[in-house]
Amino acid sequence: MTISPLGPAATTVDFVDGHTRVFAIIGHPVEQVRSPQAITYELRRRGHNAILLPFDVAPNAFDDVFQQLLAIQNLDGLIITVPHKMRARDLCIRVGPRADISGSASVIAKTADNQWVGELFDGMGCIAAIRNRGVTFAGKRVALLGVGGAGAGIAVELARQTPADIHICDPDGDKVARVMARLSSRFPAQSFTAGMPPLDRIDILINASPVGMLDPTQMPIEASRFPPHLVVMDVITDPAPTRLLRTAEDSGCVAIYGREMFDSQIAGACDFLLSSRAVAAKDIRFDHHVSVNRSG
Amino acid sequence: MTISPLGPAATTVDFVDGHTRVFAIIGHPVEQVRSPQAITYELRRRGHNAILLPFDVAPNAFDDVFQQLLAIQNLDGLIITVPHKMRARDLCIRVGPRADISGSASVIAKTADNQWVGELFDGMGCIAAIRNRGVTFAGKRVALLGVGGAGAGIAVELARQTPADIHICDPDGDKVARVMARLSSRFPAQSFTAGMPPLDRIDILINASPVGMLDPTQMPIEASRFPPHLVVMDVITDPAPTRLLRTAEDSGCVAIYGREMFDSQIAGACDFLLSSRAVAAKDIRFDHHVSVNRSG
Numbered sequence: 001m002t003i004s005p006l007g008p009a010a011t012t013v014d015f016v017d018g019h020t021r022v023f024a025i026i027g028h029p030v031e032q033v034r035s036p037q038a039i040t041y042e043l044r045r046r047g048h049n050a051i052l053l054p055f056d057v058a059p060n061a062f063d064d065v066f067q068q069l070l071a072i073q074n075l076d077g078l079i080i081t082v083p084h085k086m087r088a089r090d091l092c093i094r095v096g097p098r099a100d101i102s103g104s105a106s107v108i109a110k111t112a113d114n115q116w117v118g119e120l121f122d123g124m125g126c127i128a129a130i131r132n133r134g135v136t137f138a139g140k141r142v143a144l145l146g147v148g149g150a151g152a153g154i155a156v157e158l159a160r161q162t163p164a165d166i167h168i169c170d171p172d173g174d175k176v177a178r179v180m181a182r183l184s185s186r187f188p189a190q191s192f193t194a195g196m197p198p199l200d201r202i203d204i205l206i207n208a209s210p211v212g213m214l215d216p217t218q219m220p221i222e223a224s225r226f227p228p229h230l231v232v233m234d235v236i237t238d239p240a241p242t243r244l245l246r247t248a249e250d251s252g253c254v255a256i257y258g259r260e261m262f263d264s265q266i267a268g269a270c271d272f273l274l275s276s277r278a279v280a281a282k283d284i285r286f287d288h289h290v291s292v293n294r295s296g
Numbered sequence: 297m298t299i300s301p302l303g304p305a306a307t308t309v310d311f312v313d314g315h316t317r318v319f320a321i322i323g324h325p326v327e328q329v330r331s332p333q334a335i336t337y338e339l340r341r342r343g344h345n346a347i348l349l350p351f352d353v354a355p356n357a358f359d360d361v362f363q364q365l366l367a368i369q370n371l372d373g374l375i376i377t378v379p380h381k382m383r384a385r386d387l388c389i390r391v392g393p394r395a396d397i398s399g400s401a402s403v404i405a406k407t408a409d410n411q412w413v414g415e416l417f418d419g420m421g422c423i424a425a426i427r428n429r430g431v432t433f434a435g436k437r438v439a440l441l442g443v444g445g446a447g448a449g450i451a452v453e454l455a456r457q458t459p460a461d462i463h464i465c466d467p468d469g470d471k472v473a474r475v476m477a478r479l480s481s482r483f484p485a486q487s488f489t490a491g492m493p494p495l496d497r498i499d500i501l502i503n504a505s506p507v508g509m510l511d512p513t514q515m516p517i518e519a520s521r522f523p524p525h526l527v528v529m530d531v532i533t534d535p536a537p538t539r540l541l542r543t544a545e546d547s548g549c550v551a552i553y554g555r556e557m558f559d560s561q562i563a564g565a566c567d568f569l570l571s572s573r574a575v576a577a578k579d580i581r582f583d584h585h586v587s588v589n590r591s592g
Contacts, residue, residue: 012337012340013332013333013334013336013337013340015311016332016333016336016347016348016349016350017330017332017333017350018326018327018328018329018330018332018350019327019350020332020349020350022349022350022351028369030314030370031314031315032314033314034313034314036309036312036313036314036316037309037312037313038309040309040312041308041309044308044309051312051347051349052312053312053316053318053347053349054312054313054314054315054316054318054370055318055368055370055371056368056369056370057367057368057369058367058369061364061367064364064367065364065367065368068357068360068361068364071353071354071357071360071361072351072352072353072361073324073352073353073354074326074350074351074352075351
């Protein structure tokens, strides 16, 4: 007998079937995210039949969706992006130290006992991206613009690098005070200062604010030129370069792109997502790191 | 400046990004389903950036997950499989006539006003698969084994073909009576009979029961040989052939495979999934059909 032809489908769609393990990135909006391509690539590179998809979920629906995704038995983990990172951290049964200090979680894994555990990988990726360019932190003066979810996570990882000073700038003074209090109690030997010093008094400038993303003519700091010794990193991935990075390049500075940070945290995120599902929530270890120059 | 390389990911993963529209097949288990490959292929063939994934959801979690998936704004529809088809039909705000009569829904679309509407496509696919083999129904005596979700849907479409008689066999006598009452009120001129007649008194035998799927040595009917005039269809897609179909082939019968039915309903399911999201639930039309010999 002849089976009616399916057409080229059976041979063309080789990236999903009934055995596929599912991951998702939850944001609002989601059109701009790059995790679907990057995480899916890394999962497949490691030999997993797995895929990461975008899920566009509005803030008022996030809590219920987050909870119900536990019931999809072949869904193993989540990447969380704007504006859900703080809520995701609150809803996890356990979080790692970076999520704890920053109040935000970016990577959420389902455990063997069907719970969500989370950690924040943004800071690790940012520091790895800068170190991958040969830049060291010891003795340096660093200014950080923005202490939302990503910014606070970067502050934690910055403190672990023991620079000479960490300047924290954010229009929300209460938030700055809150994050600095948490950081100081965790890193008592580290100098933290609120507010932006003159540009010639810092060595590394990190933008962790969204300024320059939706309106590419904007910059998170007023400057038409930077001192050429300055290292400038922008966490924004699109546009690339941002006006901040274009100004840095025009000034002869080392300019480090959001994509480099993003790429640097892919491997660490996948490690966490894949290793947690065999472990009960109480036994999850949060000793993650993102290797410098590890292929992402 | 040099952007650190992502590796081949950017070129290799070309099937998902932040704009991807999401569909899912919900079942328990899901490993055996073929919709991820087949529906994803058909969606992409039509030029959509879309994918259909398996979601393994246990019965006790189905209602809540089904409701919460409305909140994923880029998730446009669902395929429902065992054991959730009846519950899905009950939870839809509107269903088509086949779902209404059978009590089961297999394809669920999200409407412009964020509601679930559903229809049962199994019966259409089954009839199309048989007609695609050049078999007609007028004046024929048909026996249908099993009136669960798929079976009841097939019974509805069978009745629309006006065969001479439809024999309905299922170990659950109450279910047979319930389905026959619904069918008789909808198709008052059609003859329906409960129970299995001798094989030489029927022309077409359709197995819509799961017997022969998990245990491939089983058959839904006791027979070592069939009369060669008999047309035998089995909705089971795996194994292929089932013991029923192998016996039919050994007897010189026309044997029609579950895959042919499955393939025949893909195009109709995609039509429904893609056309509904621009329409409010109250305005959805259920005038679907599955074209014979339409490329699936």
